[in-house]
Amino acid sequence: MNFQLTKEQEFVRKMVREFATNEVEPLAADIDKEHRFPMETVEKMAKYGMMGIPFPTEYGGAGGDEVSYAICVEELARVCASTAVIVSAHTSLCCWPIYAYGTEEQKQKYLPELLAGKKIGAFGLTEPNAGTDAGGQQTRAIKDGDKWVLNGSKVFITNGGYASTFVVMAMTDKKKGTHGGISAFIVEKGDEGFSIGKTEEKMGIHASSTTELIFQNCVIPEDRLLGEVGDGFKVALSTLDGGRIGIASQALGIAQGAFDVTVDYMKARKQFGKKLSQMEALQFEMASLKTQIEAARLLVYRAAFFEDQHADYGEASAMAKLYAAETAMKVTTKCVQFHGGYGYTADYPVERMMRDAKITEIYEGTSEVQKIVIAARTFGK
């Protein structure tokens, strides 16, 4: 066992913390209020290589590892969960499946611009009637000569309004069903018959763009098929295994951020003639939260480490996401409580953090789905 970060991982934390403090935190409250996607921050993150951390340099990546990527998302989420999920969805849900399942031509065509952050990526799996039941896809793709024609729609797509490259699942053979009947495709912004629908108004992560994708006789060339015909469900599930590490990192960062600002608040706030930080009942609560955050961190880094080691990380990432998301919700709820009335106002960041935390229990597999994954490993399917 070795619980030490590598030199590179330590410097990733140092760099992203500085970046987040100077470039991200000052915008966090405003972009939340304005529901504004922080394009200027994406451009800066791109410049510093944060949009392609865990990919080899031959495709324009930074040549880093999953643990470093997890640390990056965590540190961004510590001050702004919306900014963190832009990186997470882009990296785990779009760049990764293209890297893992793409042909050499597809990798050469898409990865350099994505990893350089010149283009933003997104992932389309969820549909109005196929959320947790991802197999119930109604979007169809039909082969027509040397083209594919897509029809249907996707909802709740992170980065939807700003992405240029989309990895999209569609049913290619309904008779075969979930396993073998779904295929993955790369769709580009501007493709004939492809448009962005409604932008969702959400409880939290206001600065993240969440949209509908609409395919109306969307025609794409046959070389946009990602993986083999019928591999879609496998592509989607393995993509989500990694994506969950990103969301778990986001949840971890939200929890740490809320905890840190609450420690500062408790050191300054006086009631009954003494500081909140001097009250033992509150100290004990904070000690307990700190322990849970650290436990979440170990689960998150462990899952990322397994991925780096090319070990099976499906269950580890489900556990990391389940626990980190629940920790984020619990910590932020408590931190609002410790701020009292101020914590319920937008004048203090914990209000935003609590709204942002909730989504981590829902997207990229709800907490219940994580339990299904873990239970299946325990009792068999």
Place this chain on the structure above:
Amino acid sequence: MAFKIIVCAKQVPDTNVIKINPKTGTLIREGVPSILNHDDDNALEEALKIKDEYPDTHITVITMGPPQANDLLFECIAKGADEGILVSDRAVGGSDTWATSNTLEAAVRKVGDFDLLWAGRQAIDGDTAQVGPQLAEKLGVPQVTYVQEFKMDKDMHTITVKRQMEDGYELIKIQTPCMLTAIKELNEPRYMSMSGIFGKKEMKTWNAADIEVDLNKVGLEASPTNVFRSFTPAPKGKGVVIEGDTEKEIADNLLVNLKDKQAI
């Protein structure tokens, strides 16, 4: 031929975090994170901006310190420097500015010819601002300190700098090779990049024998400086905020205030 820049940088305790032992008046260094000295970061940034414009530029960072100063070289290379050299030896420990500049002089001579030598104005732990100028003197190159603006002609030989003064600035033209010291107004240092963090690092450690420095000129024993006393300056008194609804009212209130204090 590549344009050669040497940047001298120092790892210092983060003064935002540091505490002073009130009894002894010395810095409590335990548990205090070390950082790249701010002015040195500005010096490196200006070197990197030259490299951005002229990619054939080669930047060597030299630092003197204990083995953990390798972290500083890591950071400088992750920002874009080509190479880092740590001069580390028990023999140079405890050096004052004179002994330090002797050590750095030997290290710079071992690196070889350069076009530009950059350093920060001063380090936040000692605040002497002496090492840069001493180094230039010992190397026999012209120097400009307190550089707040830098421009180099296309001939890569003629440099025009603005030198900050208390009440204005001097505009100075200087030829390479020369030494310049940077202040924070010079630029906004960049962050490390991810590819820099994960990329290959050219880092070397040299000891006193490697740089062939005269051991009688380095280290604590050879340092002519004696620290008489160190102390924390008394905190400045609280300022007064003069308020008012209009500019005129604020000015009136200020006037009243100054008259009260018999300042006018």
